[in-house]
Amino acid sequence: MIDTLRLTAEEAAGLLERGEVSGKDLARAYTEAIEARDDEVHAYLRVTGESGEGVPIALKDCITTKGVETTAGSRILEGYVPVFDSTVAARCKEAGLPLLGKTNMDEFAMGSSTENSAFGPSRNPWDPERVPGGSSGGSAAAVAAGLAPWALGSDTGGSIKQPAALCGVVGLRPTYGTVSRYGIVAFASSLDQVGPITKTIRDNALLYRLIGGRDPCDSTTVELSEPVAIPDAEDLKGVRIGIPKELNETEGIAPGVSEVVQASIRLAEELGAEVGETRLPRSVEYGLSCYYLIAPAEASSNLARYDGVRYGHRAEVDGDLTALYERTRWEGFGAEPKRRIMLGTYALSAGYYEAYYGQAQKVRTVIKDEFAAAFEDFDVLVSPTSPTVAFKIGEKAENPLAMYLSDVLTIPPNMAGLPGLSIPCGLSEGLPVGLQLIGPQFSENLLFRVGHALERVLGFDYVPERLR
Amino acid sequence: MAITREDVLHVAKLARLEIPEAEIDGVRDQLGAILEAVGKVGELDLSDVEPTSHPLDLVNVWGEDEPRPSLPREEALKNAPDPADGAFRVPAVGQ
Numbered sequence: 080m081i082d083t084l085r086l087t088a089e090e091a092a093g094l095l096e097r098g099e100v101s102g103k104d105l106a107r108a109y110t111e112a113i114e115a116r117d118d119e120v121h122a123y124l125r126v127t128g129e130s131g132e133g134v135p136i137a138l139k140d141c142i143t144t145k146g147v148e149t150t151a152g153s154r155i156l157e158g159y160v161p162v163f164d165s166t167v168a169a170r171c172k173e174a175g176l177p178l179l180g181k182t183n184m185d186e187f188a189m190g191s192s193t194e195n196s197a198f199g200p201s202r203n204p205w206d207p208e209r210v211p212g213g214s215s216g217g218s219a220a221a222v223a224a225g226l227a228p229w230a231l232g233s234d235t236g237g238s239i240k241q242p243a244a245l246c247g248v249v250g251l252r253p254t255y256g257t258v259s260r261y262g263i264v265a266f267a268s269s270l271d272q273v274g275p276i277t278k279t280i281r282d283n284a285l286l287y288r289l290i291g292g293r294d295p296c297d298s299t300t301v302e303l304s305e306p307v308a309i310p311d312a313e314d315l316k317g318v319r320i321g322i323p324k325e326l327n328e329t330e331g332i333a334p335g336v337s338e339v340v341q342a343s344i345r346l347a348e349e350l351g352a353e354v355g356e357t358r359l360p361r362s363v364e365y366g367l368s369c370y371y372l373i374a375p376a377e378a379s380s381n382l383a384r385y386d387g388v389r390y391g392h393r394a395e396v397d398g399d400l401t402a403l404y405e406r407t408r409w410e411g412f413g414a415e416p417k418r419r420i421m422l423g424t425y426a427l428s429a430g431y432y433e434a435y436y437g438q439a440q441k442v443r444t445v446i447k448d449e450f451a452a453a454f455e456d457f458d459v460l461v462s463p464t465s466p467t468v469a470f471k472i473g474e475k476a477e478n479p480l481a482m483y484l485s486d487v488l489t490i491p492p493n494m495a496g497l498p499g500l501s502i503p504c505g506l507s508e509g510l511p512v513g514l515q516l517i518g519p520q521f522s523e524n525l526l527f528r529v530g531h532a533l534e535r536v537l538g539f540d541y542v543p544e545r546l547r
Numbered sequence: 548m549a550i551t552r553e554d555v556l557h558v559a560k561l562a563r564l565e566i567p568e569a570e571i572d573g574v575r576d577q578l579g580a581i582l583e584a585v586g587k588v589g590e591l592d593l594s595d596v597e598p599t600s601h602p603l604d605l606v607n608v609w610g611e612d613e614p615r616p617s618l619p620r621e622e623a624l625k626n627a628p629d630p631a632d633g634a635f636r637v638p639a640v641g642q
Contacts, residue, residue, distance in 0.1 A: 162626075256602070269601050269602060318629045368585040388635050390626035399639050408564050425554070425582070428558065439588050439594040441599075442593065443598070444593075445596060
């Protein structure tokens with residue numbers, strides 16, 4: 080009997096390698112778990128249930144899969160069956176990882192709860208009345224509920240780190256440029272990155288190793304500066320950990336979340352890390368505003384392609400081509416993409432460009448420089464991943480600005496193109512709390528090392544209490 | 548700076564969105580609230596700061612100019628809402 084709630088991807092690979100379990104039996108264990116639990120969790124938009132030689136994987140629905148419907152959580156792409164594979168899907172295929180299914184997400188990755196999915200929200204496996212976070216909430220919920228051994232998500236403002244935190248699993252947003260965006264449904268191209276969501280740090284490193292590296296189809300990718308090391312460190316001797324004051328004390332961080340994060344920082348100190356305080360004064364105060372100008376501006380351009388001509392939804396109209404575009408787009412997009420398209424269009428329009436988009440790009444330089452200064456004294460920076468634990472479904476759905484604040488701690492490092500790892504570090508109110516580890520560009524190996532050493536001493540049980 | 552109904556209609560036109568009359572005021576209020584919040588970036592004097600458009604310092608990534616197989620026509624048309632004569636059919640441009 081395979082316990083999918085407990086089994087890590089690394090353990091699953093071991094079972095396959097030693098011939099103790101067949102690929103078919105392994106995939107069946109997951110499809111049975113999906114049948115048993117996904118009516119409640121709704122992690123998947125569609126289940127393919129393939130089996131093969133490797134450890135099966137779930138992919139977020141913005142990851143293009145040849146022959147398998149890919150909607151990015153939007154009605155405008157309902158029924159779209161891609162004729163090509165994204166590079167990450169192709170790399171999973173080449174490594175023999177069969178596709179379990181496509182996971183739910185906020186429409187076009189715009190959201191922090193999956194409530195913006197056109198196909199209904201996913202639910203948090205720790206408490207089904209609560210959101211799993213977003214936008215990669217389906218992938219995080221699938222891993223937490225034992226409905227996939229591992230999964231891929233995508234992260235623009237925090238869409239891997241925040242749902243990983245809220246579901247009690249590990250999520251890596253890699254350095255910008257290390258994972259190909261070819262075939263990823265685009266939201267904001269200077270920020271979008273694909274990354275792994277897993278139960279353990281070692282699983283995360285194994286999956287990152289498989290998807291990372293330069294891709295000729297995406298000229299913004301680079302070769303990894305060093306091979307991915309699967310971590311086994313037990314101490315943190317010689318690691319300098321900085322606590323950026325603003326990223327740990329900004330308004331809105333729940334006291335329960337702070338307590339758990341501070342306790343894990345003390346553990347890091349016991350493991351030999353040198354801990355000190357640092358500052359990111361303007362990155363936190365201006366990061367959210369900067370992001371909500373740059374990301375919508377890029378989105379307004381990227382989402383111009385949905386025109387009802389070549390693929391996706393087309394409205395019935397009597398008028399001319401412009402009328403077709405306008406009605407198709409109003410009908411096909413949900414409220415949040417429309418809001419962001421209009422916001423971005425406004426920020427880029429004549430007369431406002433300099434004050435909004437141009438100014439935001441300069442703020443981005445300020446953020447980059449502040450992080451660079453902090454990394455002169457520290458190797459890794461830490462903070463809570465999300466200011467709160469998982470919130471109730473519906474709690475923020477009607478208030479976009481309140482929802483945007485869910486990413487206030489993940490956005491600043493993203494603006495600087497930095498990698499971030501969220502690891503579960505304890506419970507508050509019976510719900511998981513995530514610790515965000517931020518490193519300089521291309522420091523994934525160090526993040527894995529620190530994460531792994533902490534994971535061992537934290538002893539966090541990733542199986543949701545109600546499912547044990 | 549308050550955003551007006553005319554601004555909303557102008558932006559919707561630029562973005563090719565057919566906004567129904569009944570929704571204009573609601574969209575104006577929401578966009579107004581968000582713009583007021585993000586307008587915070589204007590507080591900083593950044594006249595001497597260079598803008599960042601991309602997180603990595605990459606310049607000129609060159610590739611060989613080699614022909615590669617492209618998508619066959621029938622594949623490219625597979626998801627088309629209204630394919631005709633090996634092309635995408637659309638209503639008249641400008642009526």
